[in-house]
Amino acid sequence: MRPIRTFNVTPALPQRLEALRTLAYNLHWDWDVEMVDLFRRLDGDLWESSRYNPVLMLGTISQARLNEIAEDEGFLAQMDRAAQRLEDYLSDRAWYKKHRKAPVSGECYAYFSMEFGLTTCMPVYSGGLGVLAGDHLKSASDLGLPLVAVGLLYQEGYFAQYLNADGWQQERYPINDFYNMPLHLERDANGQELRIEVEYPGRVVYARVWRVQVGTVPLYLLDTNIEPNNQYDQDICDRLYGGDIDMRIHQEVMLGIGGIRMLKALGLTPTAYHMNEGHSAFMALERMRVLIEEQSLTFAEALQVAQASQMFTTHTPVPAGIDLFPPEKVLHYLGRYRERFGLGDAEFLALGRTDTGDFSAPFSMAVLAIKTATFINGVSKLHAEVSRDMFGELWTGLPLGEVPIYAITNGVHARSCVARSTQALYDRYLGPNWAEASPGASLWERVYAIPDDELWRNHEQCRSHLVVTVRDRLAKSTRDRGGSTRELTEAQECLDPFVLTIGFARRFATYKRATLFLHDLERIRNIINGNGGDRRVQFVIAGKAHPKDIPGKELIRSIIHFTRDQGLSKSIVFVPNYDIHLSRDMVAGCDVWLNNPRRPREASGTSGMKAAMNGLPNLSVLDGWWDEADYIRTGWPIGHGEDYDDPNYQDDVEANALYDILEKEVVPLFYDRDKDEIPRGWVAKMKEAIYFNTPQFNTARMVKDYANLGYFAASDRASTLASASYSPGKELATWQARMADHWYDVRFEEVAISDTTNLQVNQPFKVTAAIQLGALTPDDVQVELYQGTVSVDGEIHSGVAVPMAHQGPDANGRSIYALEMEYTASGLQGLSLRILPRHRYLNSPYDPKLVLWADPDSVRIVSGVVTPTAALV
Ligand SMILES: *Cc1c(COP(=O)(O)O)cnc(C)c1O
Numbered sequence: 042m043r044p045i046r047t048f049n050v051t052p053a054l055p056q057r058l059e060a061l062r063t064l065a066y067n068l069h070w071d072w073d074v075e076m077v078d079l080f081r082r083l084d085g086d087l088w089e090s091s092r093y094n095p096v097l098m099l100g101t102i103s104q105a106r107l108n109e110i111a112e113d114e115g116f117l118a119q120m121d122r123a124a125q126r127l128e129d130y131l132s133d134r135a136w137y138k139k140h141r142k143a144p145v146s147g148e149c150y151a152y153f154s155m156e157f158g159l160t161t162c163m164p165v166y167s168g169g170l171g172v173l174a175g176d177h178l179k180s181a182s183d184l185g186l187p188l189v190a191v192g193l194l195y196q197e198g199y200f201a202q203y204l205n206a207d208g209w210q211q212e213r214y215p216i217n218d219f220y221n222m223p224l225h226l227e228r229d230a231n232g233q234e235l236r237i238e239v240e241y242p243g244r245v246v247y248a249r250v251w252r253v254q255v256g257t258v259p260l261y262l263l264d265t266n267i268e269p270n271n272q273y274d275q276d277i278c279d280r281l282y283g284g285d286i287d288m289r290i291h292q293e294v295m296l297g298i299g300g301i302r303m304l305k306a307l308g309l310t311p312t313a314y315h316m317n318e319g320h321s322a323f324m325a326l327e328r329m330r331v332l333i334e335e336q337s338l339t340f341a342e343a344l345q346v347a348q349a350s351q352m353f354t355t356h357t358p359v360p361a362g363i364d365l366f367p368p369e370k371v372l373h374y375l376g377r378y379r380e381r382f383g384l385g386d387a388e389f390l391a392l393g394r395t396d397t398g399d400f401s402a403p404f405s406m407a408v409l410a411i412k413t414a415t416f417i418n419g420v421s422k423l424h425a426e427v428s429r430d431m432f433g434e435l436w437t438g439l440p441l442g443e444v445p446i447y448a449i450t451n452g453v454h455a456r457s458c459v460a461r462s463t464q465a466l467y468d469r470y471l472g473p474n475w476a477e478a479s480p481g482a483s484l485w486e487r488v489y490a491i492p493d494d495e496l497w498r499n500h501e502q503c504r505s506h507l508v509v510t511v512r513d514r515l516a517k518s519t520r521d522r523g524g525s526t527r528e529l530t531e532a533q534e535c536l537d538p539f540v541l542t543i544g545f546a547r548r549f550a551t552y553k554r555a556t557l558f559l560h561d562l563e564r565i566r567n568i569i570n571g572n573g574g575d576r577r578v579q580f581v582i583a584g585k586a587h588p589k590d591i592p593g594k595e596l597i598r599s600i601i602h603f604t605r606d607q608g609l610s611k612s613i614v615f616v617p618n619y620d621i622h623l624s625r626d627m628v629a630g631c632d633v634w635l636n637n638p639r640r641p642r643e644a645s646g647t648s649g650m651k652a653a654m655n656g657l658p659n660l661s662v663l664d665g666w667w668d669e670a671d672y673i674r675t676g677w678p679i680g681h682g683e684d685y686d687d688p689n690y691q692d693d694v695e696a697n698a699l700y701d702i703l704e705k706e707v708v709p710l711f712y713d714r715d716k717d718e719i720p721r722g723w724v725a726k727m728k729e730a731i732y733f734n735t736p737q738f739n740t741a742r743m744v745k746d747y748a749n750l751g752y753f754a755a756s757d758r759a760s761t762l763a764s765a766s767y768s769p770g771k772e773l774a775t776w777q778a779r780m781a782d783h784w785y786d787v788r789f790e791e792v793a794i795s796d797t798t799n800l801q802v803n804q805p806f807k808v809t810a811a812i813q814l815g816a817l818t819p820d821d822v823q824v825e826l827y828q829g830t831v832s833v834d835g836e837i838h839s840g841v842a843v844p845m846a847h848q849g850p851d852a853n854g855r856s857i858y859a860l861e862m863e864y865t866a867s868g869l870q871g872l873s874l875r876i877l878p879r880h881r882y883l884n885s886p887y888d889p890k891l892v893l894w895a896d897p898d899s900v901r902i903v904s905g906v907v908t909p910t911a912a913l914v
Contacts, residue, residue, distance in 0.1 A: 134185025
């Protein structure tokens with residue numbers, strides 16, 4: 042039955058309890074333990090059954106209970122304190138004010154992501170990418186950054202996982218009830234639903250806008266599930282990563298193009314745009330269209346202006362992880378942008394191609410993002426290196442080490458992932474500022490002053506809590522699938538709260554090798570059973586496989602089968618439906634966090650960081666973040682960062698390394714107790730993990746990096762290019778076109794070296810060069826001497842570039858450049874010369890993607906010096 046009228050009915054709260062509504066609708070409660078306590082106190086059972094959703098709770102709680110607490114002085118006092126805390130929090134965000142010296146007018150950063158993992162009751166994320174985006178917003182709020190976020194609101198969100206009796210993953214798609222979630226529907230000045238329109242071939246699709254308030258940061262989510270959209274268009278916001286390639290393009294058009302339109306409809310004009318992964322890269326097309334139509338810029342000018350404010354973070358180290366669309370589909374869905382830009386098909390598609398001459402190449406969203414961004418980064422040092430390798434071709438002629446893809450290593454939001462009791466412990470010993478404090482801050486020294494027994498008892502309580510939670514979850518899922526009484530009893534008796542517990546939770550993609558620990562069944566059974574003694578080991582495992590990933594699902598099933606066949610269901614537990622809530626219990630209650638991906642396929646990984654903040658040592662392959670952590674003091678490395686060609690051999694070597702470390706290091710250290718039953722050596726390692734990893738692998742540090750390296754500079758530069766009616770932007774575009782036209786006329790004619798024989802370490806010599814610049818001038822270029830050790834392949838690999846000084850013209854109209862240098866190391870050293878473009882409005886000399894190297898086969902090398910006819914004054 043279709044209703045003839047619908048109402049949005051909001052909870053009726055007694056006047057005295059109005060503060061609860063304010064608290065419920067600001068997600069700040071998610072990372073404030075006192076607020077969570079307040080909601081739990083309101084109704085503990087309802088808090089659990091609503092999946093930690095205070096809005097749903099307020100909507101369903103009985104009027105009797107509300108009347109009761111409205112009279113409860115203790116509750117009211119706690120509520121008033123919480124309301125005051127929120128107010129204080131919102132007004133006291135000082136980092137930005139202190140560190141941003143001269144913000145541009147109306148400074149605002151827009152952060153785009155396909156998914157956001159903020160809290161358990163908002164399942165619009167699938168995994169690490171979403172949780173990272175959620176943590177980014179929380180830290181941006183903590184730091185007081187003027188950031189707004191843009192995403193899609195999925196009707197079904199990501200699936201809930203359960204297993205059938207055979208251990209095969211099943212998916213359920215619970216419907217998100219937006220009216221009972223912490224969401225505000227945005228309205229226009231007349232009180233009507235705010236709507237935006239996006240053109241798709243032959244029709245217009247409408248979307249409305251919901252806001253999630255994350256502390257001070259608003260997250261705006263588009264929702265197409267409305268009339269008069271047809272069914273297909275309503276489904277654009279149906280499922281995260283659901284549907285075929287056409288649906289994916291529809292979604293990305295809505296995110297990128299719809300997102301820009303939404304910001305405008307909300308009256309926002311961001312000064313920087315951050316693409317978290319390439320899904321939102323179509324934003325560049327819409328922004329250029331607006332600049333062309335509303336500011337009368339040319340395509341080339343619009344590209345310069347749009348690019349100056351865009352940033353791109355890449356998250357995948359494998360080409361298969363990147364969205365690639367067939368060219369004809371891109372032309373079909375986005376052809377009207379090609380027309381507005383006045384480009385031919387190939388020119389337009391070149392925006393998303395590495396090899397612009399390959400007319401059959403697919404359109405890459407990552408390439409589009411790179412070509413329209415001023416700052417690009419990977420999510421760990423190792424991942425940035427892999428990304429430079431993957432995308433280096435886009436900067437033809439640039440040594441890989443110089444490809445401008447930087448590293449900003451991921452982090453996690455401390456107050457969201459450290460257990461409540463552990464937060465209280467840190468608050469007590471380190472003071473309340475630990476969650477955002479920088480590495481090196483003096484408070485970190487006090488970690489070592491936390492009494493061993495206090496840290497250890499607290500951790501043991503976290504482990505006990507995990508065991509109880511896992512038993513409950515397992516019992517519930519056994520009941521839900523109609524398991525036998527025996528299975529139910531088994532679920533209720535699984536795990537032992539006193540046994541060394543290894544945690545493994547992540548997406549079940551095959552490269553993560555969830556079953557590596559089962560490589561040698563005999564050996565792992567012995568380890569689990571304590572090799573005949575009482576030093577036993579148990580595993581808690583969780584994670585979802587993508588619904589279409591059959592090999593991933595097989596991994597889950599093989600763990601279930603192994604466990605049953607070996608009678609190990611007490612010691613190896615697979616907990617269904619991994620989500621933010623379960624993650625928080627696991628990273629607090631396990632003893633060791635295990636990670637064994639095939640290096641270098643884990644771009645960063647973040648669950649190990651959450652574990653470290655709770656004092657867990659990591660046991661991991663040197664991949665992603667762990668490769669740059671202090672992996673000796675804060676855990677154990679599996680292997681030494683080798684890359685393997687033969688996966689079977691690799692599994693063999695790394696599984697054996699894992700068993701060795703477990704037997705020789707982890708188990709003995711854990712069970713070596715003193716007379717007070719405290720494992721002193723283990724606790725020392727826990728403290729190292731907290732000391733080194735909490736400040737470093739923290740989104741507070743990460744977001745500060747994004748601000749200092751990206752948001753501030755992009756805002757400044759974009760504001761410069763747009764000033765004076767865009768004249769700097771126009772100047773830059775005109776200059777760049779001139780560079781492209783004349784670049785290939787530039788020639789090195791002669792290089793003179795003052796003393797080519799008998800060079801010794803620290804012996805000065807002079808290099809001069811005569812360069813024919815053709816139509817360009819010395820102001821347009823930067824000439825550099827590039828020198829370094831020559832390796833066996835005859836190339837300089839990690840060279841150093843030093844600018845040469847312009848001396849003036851010679852009689853033949855050539856420009857003369859000079860540099861005096863010396864070698865500081867002996868051995869086979871080499872040098873070369875190169876020219877890069879230079880302009881005052883350019884972000885970096887690499888941006889125009891033009892480099893000219895002296896060609897060893899044709900440049901004339903003489904001894905002595907070449908001199909200008911007139912010196913420069
Ligand atoms: C942290 C987290 C992840 C990401 O963990 P990785 O180690 O990066 O795989 C995925 N899902 C949930 C629910 C998380 O909390």
